[in-house]
Amino acid sequence: MTWNGGAAPYGRRRMAALDRQLTEAARDLLAHDDRLCGLAVDVRFDGAVAHLTGDVPDGKALLLVRRLIGRLDGVLAVWSRVRVGGRAPVVLDIGSGDIKQYPDNLGVDLRPASGVDVRANLAHGLPFADACVDVIFAVHILEHLIDFLPLVDECHRVLRPDGVLHILSPWWRYVNAVADPTHVRLLDVQTIKGIAERPGSSLRWYPLHAGCDGASIFGDLTPLGEHDERPDEVHLARFFE
Template sequence: MVALARTPPSAERLRAIDGFLADAWADQARHDERLRGLAVEVRFDRGVAHLTGEVTEPAQLNLIRELVGRLAGVFGVWDRVRVAGRDPVVVDLGCGGQKQYPSNLGLDIFPAPGVDAVADLSRSLPLATDSVDRLFAVHILEHLIDFLPLVDECHRVLRPGGILHVMSPWWGHVNAVADPTHVRLLDVQTVKGICGQRPPGTPRWYPLHAGCDGAS
């Protein structure tokens, strides 16, 4: 799914969008028999859907992700959901002092309150192959001259069916160039390129949801 906005919505409009999305999802959950009895909470924050809770099988989580992503105004679908009695292994790359979920494993090149392990993201990740369910790379790729090795490393450590959540400043917004440590400009089309235009033999990615709110 792809969601695009030409200019960043105001804070007031984002709150209104979140309220609309919450009502729309609650209405769908009441009337869609496939969703009845599923213990997954869906919260919307600035157009990003955050899924938490528990399901008995991966197909149930995939269904919820797909249906939430179809709602107009959803820019991303992030999840930390327990599946078949197992807590997901979730890693925050370059988290600094703020993780996306408190129980995530935080990796960063500098020590900080939210960092569980110090690691240089321009090198190999200190994680076993096929060991992670979800990876968050929030405002990371724009700091790397060549981020494809990190993307390949993410593919290596993710389990089959794992998901990489990415957020970066949109190239057309001032935030993309205001920070002198930003060395790459990214767009929704960059995600398309990562997924479909890599050389043969490189890891294959499949896009689930891509969006731009005019700023990120």
């Protein structure tokens, strides 16, 4: 659901109703779509973000679940803690501070805090090996960095080929984007497109999903290899101008 107007975000009552509707629609899809029947996956929505849990046999099955649920009208992002082939995902929360998106995520930040498991200066890279992580949450962190592209490149490096980077940042037209004096960058849904296809960079991303709720922008990106297929115009038209 790309936001093109200047109105305020949904109120709490409307968002709660939307979450109930999306949860019902997604569970109906999981139960009755022939492509998904038999997969041990559950979903709930919070703030129009899908939260997937359960087990799938392989990464292709998880990608299919993500893709089909992501097509429901009103979905802003699809977040997953699904076990693939019996293995729990390795999940990083970069710039976590006191709050991690899920309690068992590995929090990474410069300063000690209740949500920090690994202390590291994100401006100097991520202290993890290549292709060792399944999911990275970059929630309210990019807007604090004058140049966030090196950190995005580091996320590309440490993610497995079918991994996902979740970006959440204040939308540039909403007051919270400029009310915080520590915000040094302003982001839009189009920024997600710019990250995915950055001129002059060999590190490309496939945008699985992108959206805006009138206050925040969301982006789900998976890393592309040198020979992987790029997204076509039909896919990009769902999210971007």
